[in-house]
Amino acid sequence: MCFLDRPDPRRQVRLALRMEELGYDSVWVCETRTARDAISVMGAIACATSHIKVGSGVVNSWTRPASLMAVTFATLDELAPDRMLLGIGAYWDPLAWKQGIDRRKPVKQMREYIEVTRRLLALETVTYEGELVAVRDLRLDLGHGVARIPKRVPIYVGATGPQMLGLSGELADGVMLNGFTSVTYLADALGHIEQGARRSGRRVDDLDLPQTIVVAMDEDEEKALEVATRMTTMYLGQQPHIALASGVDQDLLDKVREAMGGWPPRDGGIEAAMPLVPIEVVRSLTAAGTPDQCREQVAAYSVRPNIYPALLPITENYEEIIEAFAPGRGPGGSSPGATTAPPVS
Structure with missing residues (x-):
């Protein structure tokens, strides 16, 4: 399961x-906008639990230098040895611009960032003069008295576009597949990951592939669909490139944005645009409806053994969703929502 900007941190720990x-098997904490940082919540979860894996799903590669990211995850690994998963994303231009960040050559920056972060976590002394990432004669000191044992922190990339998916297949231990994407998009994404994996002598089956799936679940199907439609409408306006990758028509995206008054939307803009979004689009990008309907929709993404759902609830009934997708509680005695990932090499 993934937590975005809700619920509150204490409830996330519970x-x-x-x-x-x-x-x-795993729980993921996301960063979005400037709502809440993931690392604080991950540390709290790591201290409260004993064996579940804890991942960042995702944190960006621009506001934390590679050296700080490595130090951060080395510290988290002290709290929960061999349970941390580092998910990194390439950020979002509008928010980067507000912080004075020139997010140029994001694929190249991600390659350099992964290479440096991985070597630092391996406790190497690193000199690296990249175009966008550089360190000089740097190594992690670790805390006083901490044994210098390389940190086993798998690196995942949050990827959507073909080039970033290819890079993920080539370099990463796993790919955090984006939410609000369709099963059709997933098939295309796997092709790009496979191409990248081949460049490093691997196969797509060698990677861990958590698939983020937005879930709106309610015993009342109409209530669930209303929540899902609102969130989908907002996403079409905010992240149209992801919707395009899933086959949403450009004409619909233009109409939604116009009805919203652009992005950020005007007051009441999302509500004004909601009637334009066909229910078929909502169903293709989310798992929305009754528990049985949601389980069926989530199961459709499990097209390979190494793909497993990372559920992102948008209805407030988190406990019910956790129970509904618990291991062994899905159709036929197995749950499509149980995040039982194979070990990451």
Whole structure:
């Protein structure tokens, strides 16, 4: 399961504990906008739990230098040895611009960032003169008295476009597949990951592939669909490039944005645009409806053994969603929502 900017951090910790009790393999904490940082919550979850894996799903590669990211995850690994998963994303231009960040050559920057971060976590002394990432004669000191044992922190890339997916297949231990994407998009994404994997002598089956899936679940199907439609409408306006990758028509995206008054939307803009979004689009980009309907929609993404759902609830009934997707509680005795990832090499 993924936590975005909700619920509050204390509740996230309680939910992670319940997930651990139910047999979930991993919990992911995301960063979005300037709402809340992921690292603080991950540390709290790591201290409260004993064996569930804790991942950043994702944090960006621009506001934390590679050296700070490596130090941060080395510290988290002290709290929960061999349980941390480092998910990195390439950020978002509008928010980067507000912070004075020139997000140029994001694929190249990600390649350099991964290479440096991985070597630092391996406790190498690193000199690296990249175009966008540079360190000189740097190594992690670790805390006083901490044994110098390389940190086993798998690196995941949050990727959507073909080039970033290819890079992920080539360099990363896993790919955090984006939410609000369709099953059709997933098939295309796997092709790009496979191409990248081949460049480093690997196969797509060698990677861990958590698939973010937005879930709006309610016993009342109409209530769930209303929540999903609102969130989908907002996403079409905010992240149209992701919707385009999933086959959403450009004409619809233009109409939605116009009805919203652009982005950020005017007051009442999302509500004005919602009637324009066909329910078929909502269903293709989210798992929305009753528990049985959601389980069926989530299961459709599990097209390979190494793809597993990382559920992102947008209805407030987190506990019910966790119970509904717990391992062994899905159709036929197995749950499509149980994040039981194979070990990452």
